Amino acid sequence: GAGVSQSPSNKVTEKGKDVELRCDPISGHTALYWYRQSLGQGLEFLIYFQGNSAPDKSGLPSDRFSAERTGGSVSTLTIQRTQQEDSAVYLCASSSGFVTNTIYFGEGSWLTVV
């Protein structure tokens, strides 16, 4: 597609429920990144993919968070048993290669856990 596409754009969920956030990167981009921005905070790195592999998962806040990428394209970030502190904007970005310094962001998925 023309840009990074994320869905849903907004999600309100009850504490304890699972949520899935989807990212469709720019066509042909091999690297894909997940960041999140909590209220008053900067962009916190979560995980990145080079192709379908995620070399570094250390940014994931807890084992309730997982992500996968299939076919070198779409990625899904899953949060299990959501907590109120998971409320944030989850931003996906992609780039044409990991050594490429410019990454392109989607509009984000706003998650509110009530």
Next chain:
Amino acid sequence: DQQVKQNSPSLSVQEGRISILNCDYTNSMFDYFLWYKKYPAEGPTFLISISSIKDKNEDGRFTVFLNKSAKHLSLHIVPSQPGDSAVYFCAARDSGNTPLVFGKGTRLSVIA
């Protein structure tokens, strides 16, 4: 431990004047620096970057200055326009396989 710091959460500037946004970093291995701009309800968009081999990079109204010895960079916008009102994020990376590290952002308000 924050590796990229933007110590001013907000900045207000009059239209036509210069806006100066500052960023400090602690990791001496960082060799590439970027500024991103974010409007409400949109994702951040790339604005300008600078490599550590340079001390200045200019693109239209936007100039980024890098002072490696002080581990400090700044973004100058001149003249500032109301449409520049946004949150500006400073980001940095090293030459290894590490993702961009972002600061907390500075909210710029340009007053007409």
